[in-house]
Amino acid sequence: MLQGTASDVGKTVLCTALCRIFKQDGFRVAPFKAQNMTLNSFVTLDGREMGTAQALQALAAGVEPRAEMNPILLKPKADLEAQVVVLGEPLADMTAKGYRQDYLPRARQVVQDCLQVLQSEYELLVAEGAGSCAEVNLKDGDIVNMFVAEAAGLPVVLVADIDRGGVFASIIGTLALLTPAERDRVAGIIVNKFRGDIDLFRPGIEFLEERTGKPVLGVIPYLEHGIAEEDSTSISSHRARPGEVEIAVLKLPRIANFTDMHALAQVPGVSLRYVKGGEPIGRPQAVILPDTTNPAADLAYLRAKRYDLELAGLHAGGVPVVGIGAGCYLLGETLVEMDGTSQAGLGLLPLVVTLGQESGGVRVEGVVTRACGDTWQGLEGTRIAGYELRGGRLAWTGEVQVFVELDGQPVFSGSPEGTVLGTQVHGVFHNPALALAFVNKLRRSKGLSPLPAGDCRFLDQEAAFDRLAAEVRQHLNLPLLYQLMGIAPSDRAC
Template identity: 45%
Template sequence: MATSIMVQGTASDVGKSMICTALCRIFLQDGYKVVPFKSQNMALNSFVTQDGGEIGRAQGVQAEAAGVVADTHMNPILLKPKQDMVSEVIVHGKHFLDMTATSYRNEFVHKALPIIEKSVRKLQAEYDIIVLEGAGSPAEINLKDRDIANMRMAHMSDAAVVLVADIDRGGVFASIIGTLALLDEDERARVKGLIINKFRGMRELLDDGIEWVERETGIPVLGVVPYIDVNIEAEDSLALSSLRFKKPKAGEFALDIVMIRLPRISNFTDIDPFFDEPEVGVRLVAKVRELGTPDLIVLPGTKATLDDLAWLRKEGFDEAIQALAARGTKIIGICGGFQMLGETLTDPDAVEGDGTAAKGLGLLPVATVFSAGKKTVQMTGERNGLSLTGYEIHLGETTLLGGEPFMTLADGRVDGAVVNNEQIIGTYFHGLFHNRTYTRALVNAMRADKGLSPLPSDVKSDSERREEAYNMVADHLREHVDMAKVYDIMNIERG
């Protein structure tokens, strides 16, 4: 039966996913058959498995770092926020139903436990090591009776728990002591090690504090991990405030790319590859006054297309985007953003809301009709002679009324729409920009429009970049965390 280690945090966004990703790669490098697991994930960015299941993006990334094919047993319950206090509940990769937070806690949580346990037992039988990731904090005393993501999972899998605290946000020692104080005795007994994450500064200044924490708690500090900016996709909206988004001054970068921060934004990691492009500034914009005159506007995916379209109009983005389009600004809409760029959006079965129809921005000759049944599938296609890989996650069918499709898919379908010599593009193709050759060609086209010389067309593939990132975080963790102690708390003897 597999040995389990669980990474929990003193709060959300302390770096649990990154630590889990690094551990998955380290255990793989050390010759173990390792698998990631998160019982319940609330995430706006999701991953589509080979058989069309939808799981948290972090578990898809961790599976790749572990050298295994992602499947829904690695994240059997996924929650995707749709409205205030309402989320889509996805069970083993498929839509189950939409539930309020109250009904989920009162009616569903007890039904979820057998589903989760079945996945745990399956993974225990098939792997050497399970790397479990917690959610938020295990010390939310108002939620502990319904917890299915933290200490209950540690008990179920008999996992040694490593508690991660983020020193970058301040109060790291208080957060550690406070979290431990709020745990029950049997829960606290499972915490076998501490990691201080996102450190910046002089390591020796922490020594007195570390000695005090170890003396007071009897729990060893396994390491102090310096902050690292590495290109691994984020999981939820907290990452939208990360340092990766640039706030360029006027003229600082050759190209200015803007993504609209929709209230229900999803799969915003579509924009990530532009961070790696030289002389490109990437901005996240939630106010029309911040829009300016960018070279490219990206309308991203959303969990509530009609609501976010109404928000665009309320904020004045519709007229601003239409005016920029008339001036020649390039605009690309992905998934819900693609639907918004069309002529009409109708909802006859009230799938998106109350059944109200809406007029789109009118920049693409397409019409969308929402219907029950989400499409989740990995996909390949071709555009301008380039082979592209990505995935679909969407409700609704979009009909091309004119112009030309954006690409031809391997299964014979066509996807998206394009007009005005590729000035306006719409597609359901998530992951489009992760096709690095396509993205470099797009950047060079925009550079040419401004009279700039092209960048080299020979670029590393996304898979090569991800492999480098997984090895980088593994090396980083090995350098700053005592892996001998990690193996010791897992009761694994290493020669």
């Protein structure tokens, strides 16, 4: 089990790498995170919702994602409130205090039951903790760190981020705050996100091992891994790279499923920029309104920051505007809330949206049966996949063009001229053919030649998992890790 000295130390990516490494070494492996607070979710084949990170870890392990791998999903809706999703089904909206008081005792049993199921069906479990494992004020309600390690009998590897500084204090301080039994369960340490000359850090490794009595299992370099990250801090730290084509994403206060944009950032020549509150949108080649957990509040935000005027001006100038998920709701004429109150939308699409309780997720998979317009020509017969999280009822009030259709179901719809597009399908741009078609539309608008189909390789998820595993394997003392796990060399296929 990987636990961290803090949030965003890289536990998720390292768990993904280990899932692929153990798969390569011949094991049937499953990921696990007892409780995940995230705005990025995934829909399983049976229509259940789970964290995107654990879904990606399952795919890296070569197994189908299932809700037991992330039994409790917390989806923030306001500063002190979140939707609680248990085993893939919405339970209720709860405050942090209400959750701890009213549901936590039941949550422990759910976690234990899922651990038993997964350990009975898989040879190895790669469990991920949350935040810091030494949050003393939250320890009595822990169901995701040492509680899991003890319940499942897992050795713990402590992960620290050297890039943010203070790595020695964070490791030693974390271990000091654990109980003796918890400290004994920590089998080793990984120093993550290292930049520089490893030889200059060797005295630091020796100091850590001598001071803690724990082996340093690896010093992992800062990796450009190409795997979508779920932590919202990844948006804050995101830096747009230079590119021939700029795509601006409005960082809504209640942004959700921002991994939808990750694939576009991997396309050669694309500069993906998050527009944070108060910053001008500028003159990008396209603007994306991402998914949001609170469309009404974020629509009011757009007006308060006068982004509605900027978007109207960009649209008038022919700049494509794309809404994904609930971001599409904001593009319409009217947004009706559950209590019957309404407010005017951005007015870019002839659409009235009535909000309702989220009705669960639906996987979307199939073959493109219809593709209209220059942008999408030639996509017929292309297999694509994604998922929908249905939280509103859409009613078109005027002319609308379906540009891409999947077995009779609209994937991209919008204004007849194609400059305003909406989709309810999350992960749509993770389909290489769709991402490339969209980017090439933007390239043509600048007089640039289109990228060839061969440049879809940047979106090959399997190749990305293999590259990540190779990098981590190179810098990790894997024989020692297997030894600490009680696995003999003869038990491994590789």
